[in-house]
Amino acid sequence: MKILKKALFALSCTVMAQGAYAQQVSDNVVKIGILNDQSGVYADFGGKSSVEAARMAVQDFGGKVLGAPIEIVSADHQNKPDVAASVARQWYDTDKVDAIMELTTSSVALAVQGLSKDKKKINIVTGAATTDLTGKQCSPYGFHWAYDTHALAVGTGGALVENGGNKWFFLTADYAFGYSLENETSKFVKSKGGQVLGSVRHPLSANDFSSFLLQAQSSGANVVGLANAGLDTSNAIKQAAEFGLTQSGQRLAALLFTLAEVHGLGLKAAQGLTLTEGWYWDQSDENRAFAKRFMEKTGRMPNMIHVGTYSSVLQYLKAIQKAGTDATEPVAKALHEMPVEDVFAKKGKVLPNGRMVYDMYLFQVKKPEESKSEWDMYTQLAKVPGDDAFIKASESGCQLTQ
Amino acid sequence: MSTIFGIPAPALYGQILIGLINGSFYALLSLGLAVIFGLLRVINFAHGAQYMLGAFAAYLLLNYVGIGYWPSLMLAPLIVGAVAVVIERTMLSRLYSLDPLYGLLLTFGLALIFEGMFRYWFGAAGKPYSPPAQLAGGVNLGFMFMPIYRGWVVIASLVICLGTWLLIEKTRLGAYLRAATENATLVQAFGVNVPRLLTLTYGLGAALAALAGVLAAPIYQVSPLMGSNLIIIVFAVVVVGGMGSILGAIVTGYMLGVLEGLTKVFYPEASSIVIFVIMAIVLLVRPAGLFGREE
Numbered sequence: 255m256k257i258l259k260k261a262l263f264a265l266s267c268t269v270m271a272q273g274a275y276a277q278q279v280s281d282n283v284v285k286i287g288i289l290n291d292q293s294g295v296y297a298d299f300g301g302k303s304s305v306e307a308a309r310m311a312v313q314d315f316g317g318k319v320l321g322a323p324i325e326i327v328s329a330d331h332q333n334k335p336d337v338a339a340s341v342a343r344q345w346y347d348t349d350k351v352d353a354i355m356e357l358t359t360s361s362v363a364l365a366v367q368g369l370s371k372d373k374k375k376i377n378i379v380t381g382a383a384t385t386d387l388t389g390k391q392c393s394p395y396g397f398h399w400a401y402d403t404h405a406l407a408v409g410t411g412g413a414l415v416e417n418g419g420n421k422w423f424f425l426t427a428d429y430a431f432g433y434s435l436e437n438e439t440s441k442f443v444k445s446k447g448g449q450v451l452g453s454v455r456h457p458l459s460a461n462d463f464s465s466f467l468l469q470a471q472s473s474g475a476n477v478v479g480l481a482n483a484g485l486d487t488s489n490a491i492k493q494a495a496e497f498g499l500t501q502s503g504q505r506l507a508a509l510l511f512t513l514a515e516v517h518g519l520g521l522k523a524a525q526g527l528t529l530t531e532g533w534y535w536d537q538s539d540e541n542r543a544f545a546k547r548f549m550e551k552t553g554r555m556p557n558m559i560h561v562g563t564y565s566s567v568l569q570y571l572k573a574i575q576k577a578g579t580d581a582t583e584p585v586a587k588a589l590h591e592m593p594v595e596d597v598f599a600k601k602g603k604v605l606p607n608g609r610m611v612y613d614m615y616l617f618q619v620k621k622p623e624e625s626k627s628e629w630d631m632y633t634q635l636a637k638v639p640g641d642d643a644f645i646k647a648s649e650s651g652c653q654l655t656q
Numbered sequence: 657m658s659t660i661f662g663i664p665a666p667a668l669y670g671q672i673l674i675g676l677i678n679g680s681f682y683a684l685l686s687l688g689l690a691v692i693f694g695l696l697r698v699i700n701f702a703h704g705a706q707y708m709l710g711a712f713a714a715y716l717l718l719n720y721v722g723i724g725y726w727p728s729l730m731l732a733p734l735i736v737g738a739v740a741v742v743i744e745r746t747m748l749s750r751l752y753s754l755d756p757l758y759g760l761l762l763t764f765g766l767a768l769i770f771e772g773m774f775r776y777w778f779g780a781a782g783k784p785y786s787p788p789a790q791l792a793g794g795v796n797l798g799f800m801f802m803p804i805y806r807g808w809v810v811i812a813s814l815v816i817c818l819g820t821w822l823l824i825e826k827t828r829l830g831a832y833l834r835a836a837t838e839n840a841t842l843v844q845a846f847g848v849n850v851p852r853l854l855t856l857t858y859g860l861g862a863a864l865a866a867l868a869g870v871l872a873a874p875i876y877q878v879s880p881l882m883g884s885n886l887i888i889i890v891f892a893v894v895v896v897g898g899m900g901s902i903l904g905a906i907v908t909g910y911m912l913g914v915l916e917g918l919t920k921v922f923y924p925e926a927s928s929i930v931i932f933v934i935m936a937i938v939l940l941v942r943p944a945g946l947f948g949r950e951e
Contacts, residue, residue: 492876
């Protein structure tokens with residue numbers, strides 16, 4: 255009996271020891287870096303609220319993974335790829351950050367994804383839009399979570415072409431994201447039999463759009479596509495109303511516009527806009543409950559970037575749990591294999607090129623008299639099934655899938 | 657339809673008109689900067705922030721006190737001017753004897769603080785502000801649709817610029833001010849309270865910025881970043897016009913507005929730098945600026 259007891263004790267010791275050795279977390283802490291614009295034109299689009307969303311994910315996961323504490327660090331990249339790259343390098347090299355997420359602004363996301371690929375680290379992009387992240391410049395450790403220019407083109411572009419908007423003119427932000435958005439939308443419009451009459455490129459954070467709007471007005475187009483984001487889109491919409499674009503029969507397509515910007519612009523100026531987002535707080539009880547918690551922490555309702563960041567952090571932690579380690583290769587493998595099922599995405603799946611596929615939605619901004627509360631802003635028009643919204647991995651141009 | 661350099665003539669007229677409208681803002685803002693620099697020798701980097709404060713004052717007055725656009729046009733500059741007076745009395749006036757760089761650093765720091773505070777309170781996406789009902793809508797000029805409000809901005813800006821120029825060049829108060837810049841000790845010996853004059857001048861410059869802010873509120877999104885987006889351009893305008901030259905600031909403001917508008921038609925990608933290219937050329941050819949005097 256005594257021997258049996260001893261044997262059992264020894265056995266349990268080995269099991270525990272094995273457990274401790276198998277569940278490896280480097281440096282005994284999992285560090286996730288949220289890198290985004292916290293002071294510029296996209297500070298409401300993602301910003302500090304995304305950091306809060308990441309903290310909520312850590313809290314909901316229980317604060318620890320494989321017994322190691324989880325830490326969120328954050329920094330402001332000021333929309334400059336060089337600033338972002340040097341922060342990322344410091345995080346990876348000296349601060350022992352395991353993964354970088356959010357990454358608003360396409361130029362920044364591409365720079366950091368390139369660096370992460372070289373350093374064999376995981377990055378999950380929610381804030382940037384360009385399809386190049388899972389196309390030409392894809393990475394085996396890079397993931398794209400919330401939305402991309404293709405999904406926006408299919409959602410908003412598709413809806414307008416179907417309703418007779420067949421002649422397009424673009425106002426395009428003069429950097430990677432703007433080109434990508436214009437390009438994807440043009441392709442889509444043309445494939446549906448529409449025409450693109452022209453485009454004009456404006457600098458990021460242009461204050462005054464009247465010159466560009468005047469060009470759009472005289473182009474003869476019936477849809478003016480705003481291939482820009484944040485404050486630029488808000489200003490363009492406000493000034494388009496001023497110059498009577500809609501009165502002269504043209505329609506505005508805000509290709510990337512989220513709840514944060516609609517709220518800033520106000521329903522009076524934004525009413526009637528059609529836009530594509532991946533999440534809205536008033537879609538279900540689960541969403542409303544999440545939004546309420548988020549509101550208590552940040553004072554605002556989340557958009558798809560914020561909830562997307564929550565989802566990406568949560569999924570990353572689940573992947574570490576599944577892989578039993580925080581080493582990059584096994585965690586990336588788990589991220590590719592695991593379905594995404596949380597408040598953000600239902601039946602989400604990750605393609606071999608790193609694209610997370612889930613259903614997007616087409617919304618219309620309510621009229622002021624239809625809105626019942628401060629954040630009651632959208633009417634849902636349609637669901638855009640994930641397989642339509644996102645490019646197939648085989649067509650994405652990503653080397654990893656060929 | 658006739659064309660000029662491949663652009664239909666009506667479209668070109670439209671762009672020139674829009675250039676004039678934007679030039680109105682450049683002129684108004686650079687006017688305040690030129691007044692402050694010309695008389696105080698302070699490079700007021702807080703000017704963009706004061707412009708933003710003017711717009712936010714209008715927004716806050718409307719949404720929390722129920723005071724509309726027209727009274728705000730008076731009240732917002734008064735409030736921002738009062739804040740500026742306090743800043744001048746408590747901080748800026750201590751730096752007059754030092755290198756102008758200290759004034760620049762102080763005002764730059766203040767601008768960052770104001771911007772940060774408002775971003776914290778109101779977020780970067782900004783707040784909406786509608787034009788007054790009397791000025792809503794627009795008229796079709798044949799070659800373009802002209803929003804009535806923008807026409808008002810051009811007229812208001814011309815009147816203010818002219819008024820300020822007259823005040824400084826043609827009145828007794830203006831004469832005191834100019835004399836105080838030339839030789840403060842002597843003017844003080846004549847019984848003029850020079851420190852008070854300087855305080856008032858700074859307040860006036862800031863009030864001009866705030867007035868531009870109220871005028872801008874219905875056009876641009878009222879956002880904490882609206883000032884920093886504009887301030888660098890406005891500095892270029894002042895440098896091109898000649899530091900401290902009031903007339904230079906006004907004329908250059910309108911001129912560069914039109915030039916920028918035309919660039920947006922012919923080569924839009926360059927529209928954000930064309931003003932700086934001109935600044936570089938002017939500095940090479942006439943270092944004192946187009947209207948400045950060599951010292």
